[in-house]
Every structure is written in C-alpha cells, then in structure tokens.
Amino acid sequence: MGSMASTTGSRGPSEARARLIRTATELFxxxxxTAVGVERLIAEAGVTRVTFYRHFPSKEDLVLAYLQAEDEAIQGAFAAAAASGAEPRALVELVIQALGDDIERQHTRGCPFINAAAEYPDASSPIRKKIAEHREWFRSTLEQVITAAELPDPAEKAGALVLLRDAAMVGGYLDGPEAVRPTFERTAREVLGV
Amino acid sequence: MGSMASTTGSRGPSEARARLIRTATELFxxxxxTAVGVERLIAEAGVTRVTFYRHFPSKEDLVLAYLQAEDEAIQGAFAAAAASGAEPRALVELVIQALGDDIERQHTRGCPFINAAAEYPDASSPIRKKIAEHREWFRSTLEQVITAAELPDPAEKAGALVLLRDAAMVGGYLDGPEAVRPTFERTAREVLGV
DNA sequence: TTCTAAGTAGAAGGAACGGTCTACCTACTT
DNA sequence: AAGTAGGTAGACCGTTCCTTCTACTTAGAA
Structure with missing residues (x-):
C-alpha cells in the first residue's frame, strides 16, 4: 500500500541519492x-537499505560523496567570487571575509575535511586522498588569488593563509566563532600585508 | 599456570593501570x-578485561585519563621551561621553538584534544569539558608568558598564538611537518612582534 | 592468620555495526 | 506490450561493540 512515492521510476540524478548525500552532509x-550508522542515515533520509546500497556500494562511498559535495560547494563559492568581477586586490579582501563568514555561520563544528581526517589514520585511503586533493586545490587557488593581487611571496602567503583558516575553523568550533573571526581576519590581513 | 606476574598484589599506583593509559595514549x-576497541586495548596493554574495568568503570573514563595524561605532559614541559630561569623575552622564543619541535617530532598526527573533540559533538560531555579546560589553561599560560615579556596586547596575542598552534598541528599532520614548522614559527614571531 | 586489593582466564549477553537477500511495486523507455 | 531502473518493506548474517559475570591466584596489610 505504498503511500506517496511520486518520484519512483525516474532516470535522472535520483532524489533518493540526493537526499542521502544531504543527510550524510548534515549528520557526518x-x-x-564513525558515530553515524547506516541505520540512522537511511531512516533520516527516508530511504531503504536496498536503495542505499544500490547507490553506494559501501558506507565509505557515501563518505566520499559527502566530501565531494563539500568540495564542490566551496569551489562554487570561489568561482562565484571570481566571476563577480571584483578587482584582484578587492578579491583578496572578499575572500578573507567570505572565509570569516563561513566560519561564523556555516561551518561551526570545525572543518569537515580535518574532522574526517581525524577518523581516517591511513594516509593512503581513498578518503585521505580526497582530503589531500581538496587541500591542494584550496592552497593553489589561494596562491592564484594572491598572485593576481600582486602581493609578494604568493606561495608562502598561501601556505600561511591555509594554516590560519584551519586554525580559525577549529577555534570557531572549540572557543566560539565570535571571538575567533576577528582574530582570523586581522591576522590574515597582517600576514598578507593588506 | 600464570607465567611471570611479579607485580600482582601491590598497592601502589598500579602497573596495569599505567600500562593501560600508556597504550591508550598511543592507540587513541x-x-x-572510536576506532580502538576495548578488546584491542587490553590485548596490547597485556591486561585482562576485568582488570580494565576495575580501574576504569567505562571506556570513557580511560579516554578522560588519556587526555589527563596529555594535559599533564604539556603542563610539565611548560613548568620545566619556566624553571629553566630564562629571561621573559627569551622564554617567548623558547616556547615558540618548543611548540614547533613538538609538532615536528612528537605530535605528528594532529592535536590529541582537537582530534578527540571531532569525535565528541556534545559540548557538555565530560570529555569536551576536559578539552575546554585544557585549552583555557593553554591560552592563559601563553598570556602570562607574553605579559611577562612585556609585549603589547597579551590577551589578544595569546588568542592568535593558540590559533596558530592549532593550525600548525593540523597542518603538520595533513601537509607534512617540515613545511609547516617554519611557517608556524615565522608567523608566530610576526604576530608577536619579536 | 586472615582479609583484601589487584591480578589472571575465559565465557557470555545484548546492542549496534556494515552488508546481503528475497519479494513486490511502479513508471519510464523501447 | 515488454523490459528495466529505481524504489519499498523487512528479515537475516556474521562481526564487533561495551560490559558483566564466575572462578581462581597471589601477595601485602591488619
């Protein structure tokens, strides 16, 4: 006596799959x-076990999809900022503020990638590879932004900025974002010399 | 037919307990x-289940003891540095180097407290309280050191230094300590103006 | 000497884990 | 009209989780 159903039988990107990733993003x-089991996941996504395993051969594949979704979200935000047409120098300030805003409003439980890394000690695991890949993208993107603004030592400054951002996300979680955001933005400007 | 035994029946601080904490420190x-089970713990500590639960009513109590041990180790290092009789200004540099050294040589898998926090979302849990307590001790100790060196804005600088240290530990784990240590030490000096 | 704290060994229990399986339904595509 | 991709429902399996239990041993303290 299936109640609503509605979207069964389609071929597109799959509602159920999207709901699973959305739920995973929230819960993970x-x-x-490790703390969130498959049982819990499928219950909150409103999906059956079979459906889950049809889309993701194992839980780890969902973890990967979760990190992928986070990755795409951040890449999207950067692309949007770059497309805004701001001048290179203004873009640097824009990025600092966007990162500060994200820490205060979106990611208040630390960095998804850092948190995940704490649970996966094996650096050669697919998950750790995904994390490393994301971090390298982030670092090199910052380097490009700094280079475009014609600031000195872009590679070094980008490294320091990654460091600071990591710190601010952790600090925002453990010590409260209100206190950390200004410290982050101030220190970031100081390090970049803007 | 118990083989060696030797230290059974004593009343002191208990060998078995010490071994459990040591093993927990390594494995956790x-x-x-979450990834390390009780089975594994007692096997590597060479202790039986009963002994384990005699010393620690639950696994969580061992986690607490583990964090306590880490806390004491760091407090000990600070106390030793303070007792070295270095001048206040030199002590600041000494602390920066000691933190850098720790990141490069001891804590190459991130910060034990930050990693633990990632696994315990409930801020009111005993474990998170212990973590918060440790962080506050660390921050205020840095503030004292900076104050003694008569540097400006000690509270603010201490906050920034905590931030940087967190970052360097995470970065050391995920990006390699060799690259991160110099960035950490350089940025720390820059922020403190030394 | 007796008591007790701290240890050994190993079985057991209930819950939760990730993952597989059968059986049926539905709607789009061909 | 037939085929198939994607969905539902729920039983089931082997493993591991944390924890408790009984039964015995050993050595220092009372």
Missing amino acids: YAEGI | YAEGI
Whole structure:
C-alpha cells in the first residue's frame, strides 16, 4: 500500500541519492562519521537499505560523496567570487571575509575535511586522498588569488593563509566563532600585508 | 599456570593501570578513539578485561585519563621551561621553538584534544569539558608568558598564538611537518612582534 | 592468620555495526 | 506490450561493540 512515492521510476540524478548525500552532509559533519550508522542515515533520509546500497556500494562511498559535495560547494563559492568581477586586490579582501563568514555561520563544528581526517589514520585511503586533493586545490587557488593581487611571496602567503583558516575553523568550533573571526581576519590581513 | 606476574598484589599506583593509559595514549592518538576497541586495548596493554574495568568503570573514563595524561605532559614541559630561569623575552622564543619541535617530532598526527573533540559533538560531555579546560589553561599560560615579556596586547596575542598552534598541528599532520614548522614559527614571531 | 586489593582466564549477553537477500511495486523507455 | 531502473518493506548474517559475570591466584596489610 505504498503511500506517496511520486518520484519512483525516474532516470535522472535520483532524489533518493540526493537526499542521502544531504543527510550524510548534515549528520557526518554534526556528529562524526564513525558515530553515524547506516541505520540512522537511511531512516533520516527516508530511504531503504536496498536503495542505499544500490547507490553506494559501501558506507565509505557515501563518505566520499559527502566530501565531494563539500568540495564542490566551496569551489562554487570561489568561482562565484571570481566571476563577480571584483578587482584582484578587492578579491583578496572578499575572500578573507567570505572565509570569516563561513566560519561564523556555516561551518561551526570545525572543518569537515580535518574532522574526517581525524577518523581516517591511513594516509593512503581513498578518503585521505580526497582530503589531500581538496587541500591542494584550496592552497593553489589561494596562491592564484594572491598572485593576481600582486602581493609578494604568493606561495608562502598561501601556505600561511591555509594554516590560519584551519586554525580559525577549529577555534570557531572549540572557543566560539565570535571571538575567533576577528582574530582570523586581522591576522590574515597582517600576514598578507593588506 | 600464570607465567611471570611479579607485580600482582601491590598497592601502589598500579602497573596495569599505567600500562593501560600508556597504550591508550598511543592507540587513541594514532587511530582515533572510536576506532580502538576495548578488546584491542587490553590485548596490547597485556591486561585482562576485568582488570580494565576495575580501574576504569567505562571506556570513557580511560579516554578522560588519556587526555589527563596529555594535559599533564604539556603542563610539565611548560613548568620545566619556566624553571629553566630564562629571561621573559627569551622564554617567548623558547616556547615558540618548543611548540614547533613538538609538532615536528612528537605530535605528528594532529592535536590529541582537537582530534578527540571531532569525535565528541556534545559540548557538555565530560570529555569536551576536559578539552575546554585544557585549552583555557593553554591560552592563559601563553598570556602570562607574553605579559611577562612585556609585549603589547597579551590577551589578544595569546588568542592568535593558540590559533596558530592549532593550525600548525593540523597542518603538520595533513601537509607534512617540515613545511609547516617554519611557517608556524615565522608567523608566530610576526604576530608577536619579536 | 586472615582479609583484601589487584591480578589472571575465559565465557557470555545484548546492542549496534556494515552488508546481503528475497519479494513486490511502479513508471519510464523501447 | 515488454523490459528495466529505481524504489519499498523487512528479515537475516556474521562481526564487533561495551560490559558483566564466575572462578581462581597471589601477595601485602591488619
């Protein structure tokens, strides 16, 4: 006596799959990956076990999809900022503020990638590779932004900025974002010399 | 037919207990807390289940003891540095180097407290309280050191230094300590103006 | 000497884990 | 009209989780 159903039988990107990733994003981030079981996941996504395993051969594949979704979100934000047509120098300030804003409003439980890394000690695992890949993208993107603004030592400054951002996300979680955001933005400007 | 035994029946601080904490310190740090089961713990500590639960009513109590041990180790290092009789200004540099050294040589898998926090979302849990307590001790100790060196804005600088240290530990884990240590020490001096 | 704290060994229990399986339904595509 | 991709429902399996239990040993303290 299936109640609503509605979207069964389509071929597109799959509602159920999207709901699983959305639920995973919420739960994995809020409570940790190992701490959230498949049972819980499918219950909150409103999906059956079979459906889950049809889309993701194992839980690890969902973890990967979760990190992928986070990655795409950040890349999207950067692309939007770059497309805004701001001048290179203004873009640097824009990025600093966007990162500060994200720490205060979106990611208040630390960095999804850092948190995940704490649960996966094996650096050669697919998950750790994904994390490393994301971090390298982030670092090199910052380097490009700094280079475009014609600031000195872009590579070095980008490294320092990654450091600071990591710190601010962790600090925002453990010590409260209100106190950390200004410290982050101030120190970032100081390090970049803007 | 118990083979060696030797230290059974004593009343002191208990060998078995010490071994459990030592093993926990290694395994929890290296592999994560949830990822290491009691079975594994007692096997590597060479202790039986009963002994384990005699000393620690639950696994969580061992986690607490593990964090306590880490806390004491760092407090000990600070106390030793303070007792070295270095001048206040030199002590600041000494602390920066000691933190850098720790990141490069001891804590190469991130910060034990930050990693633990990632696995315990409930801020009111005993573990998170212990973590908050440690962080506050660390921050205020840095503030004292900076104050003694008569540097400006000690509270603010201490906050920034905590931020940087967090970052360097995470970065050391995920991007390699060799690259991060110089960035950390350089940025720390820059922020403190020394 | 007796008591007790701290240890050994190993079985057991209930819950939760990730993952597989059967059986049926539905709607789009061909 | 037939085929198939994607969905539902729920039982089931082997493993591991944390924890408790009984039964015995050993050595220092009372």
